[in-house]
Amino acid sequence: MSDGLVLSIDGMGGDHAPDIVVEGVDIAARRSADARFLIHGDPTKLAALLEKYPRAKAQSEIVPAEKAIGMEIKASQALRQGKGSSLWNAVEAVKEGRANAVVSAGNTGAFMAISMFRLRTMEGVHRPALTTRWPNAKGGYTVMLDVGANVEANGEQLVEFAIMGEAFARAVTGVDKPSVALLNVGAEEQKGHEEIRAAAQLIRETGVDLNFQGFVEGDDIAKGTVDVVVTDGFTGNIALKTGEGTARLVGQFLREALTGGVMARLGALIAYPALQQLRKRMDPGTFNGALFLGLNGLVVKSHGSANGRGFAAAIGVAEKMARSHYREEIAHNLERLAHAEIAAAAKVGDAG
């Protein structure tokens, strides 16, 4: 690996690939002069696109891939037939140490499956977690995980998510000591699923180095009550999609209201720049980039429908993580967790 940062890019993944991918790389290249990009995919198409983006061209290398994985292919199928695809090769570059991180806007299930298969989980991590950011009322972002990698998580796995999410928040949002809480249906100790209560107890007892705030509820995600909200992938996926759906619905209602009459249209026209600002603030592209945390390598998933700016935001997440100490921080806390668990097990052994 060269001295600078190397990012492995799936050139063919996503609804608007390879165009928005190369556009995104160009934006990222302007931002980081020391970054290099390995763009995997159709060499003819990619070369033609790079001609349009000289800055991207100067910092990129095309790595030919013979095929691309479709958006509708199942994860199991991608594992069997994906070898040689742009997505597979992009992951492989991280596995082989040729790149610091991989970014793709392609098929989520295939991306997760191939990354799991090739990179494996970090020592001490049982299951990886899909991690994302939401804009919040405080003007910042709330980190949330797991938003869909695993349908279930036991207490120990939730604590691992908390440890990984905290390191992500520090690296990406820049908060020095991010606050962490578990998503629940009430703030009281005795509320919620057994797994959540077990996780809270484990965090408190094992002395894991976290700014732990106990439980928060669904509305705390948008409020920004804490920096990191931890949950299982089932609940997280449903919360994320419910939130996205609600935001879209309010947007639709607003459009309907502002096109519903002459005065409304006139008002909207005069307030147009402000409404454009609002639109930008709500655009998932500005906070694009979900991290598949807990693997031996950085894996960043962009929204499939991202535009160039959105894809550049996902590359930005990969960059920030790659330049951070997230790995050491996670390893350190996982060690504390493991030690405390061994001590607890020994105690039970003594008592028995």
Added chain:
Amino acid sequence: MSDGLVLSIDGMGGDHAPDIVVEGVDIAARRSADARFLIHGDPTKLAALLEKYPRAKAQSEIVPAEKAIGMEIKASQALRQGKGSSLWNAVEAVKEGRANAVVSAGNTGAFMAISMFRLRTMEGVHRPALTTRWPNAKGGYTVMLDVGANVEANGEQLVEFAIMGEAFARAVTGVDKPSVALLNVGAEEQKGHEEIRAAAQLIRETGVDLNFQGFVEGDDIAKGTVDVVVTDGFTGNIALKTGEGTARLVGQFLREALTGGVMARLGALIAYPALQQLRKRMDPGTFNGALFLGLNGLVVKSHGSANGRGFAAAIGVAEKMARSHYREEIAHNLERLAHAEIAAAAKVGDAG
């Protein structure tokens, strides 16, 4: 019970009681000339308020209660000390057959606990479910349950929720054959928790009379993909609160955008009537009224912060349900479910 409809009202529950309660009763009274109201609470305060609302006064009877249950009291405490309170007496009127339904804006936990304790679950229902409506992109409402009565639900209980929610949707939204789906993290058969897959199988195998559409995801709630979304109380509570939080956040962003400069303010002023319409459309008051379904009696919970119009909406839900055949419909479907389960058990017995 008189020939007409009798509604039992907790006069003292909620953040702005008894004022908004009596105001809400007045709106409901104007809407339904044949409805009568038993308002439980402080007789002096209620009598003074009724003087301001002659229509409410003409159709109401004050039932004195010696105390009120505070918003912060725990459910267990309410059960021990709640006797004689306006909330307890309001539930008791339904239990004793003096009213068709009870409505309160008071303490949710206390209301659920007292209702469970006094009214008990319907035959064939294992657990009651808190049921609510969300505005959706189709201009209607999506019914969702359970949004917080039970932290967990097995397959059979989810089917019971589906049966109850379907009857609620027909009675309150007027759809003849409401479509029903289970909330999940994907539409594929093999996705999600075991309980959800078990529920889907049970609905298909037992021939319960439902327009069943399989699985939907979080964003389908706001889309209005189906009329009734069924989930456990943990997931439902988090989805509901995440959605509410997101709607509030978008509202805050919109306010910030439209007060962020002279042009924005001017535009907002001109579009003011349209923005007021939007506000009304988003106001939870217009779809207020969560039903605690599955008990021997109709129990409707209003938002604690509801205004008079919101409280009247909750009374409207109680009225619609009371005038519907929901009870017979639910009983009929529960019977099918029970028969099918007995048949299935017999088959297993034969095989063994």
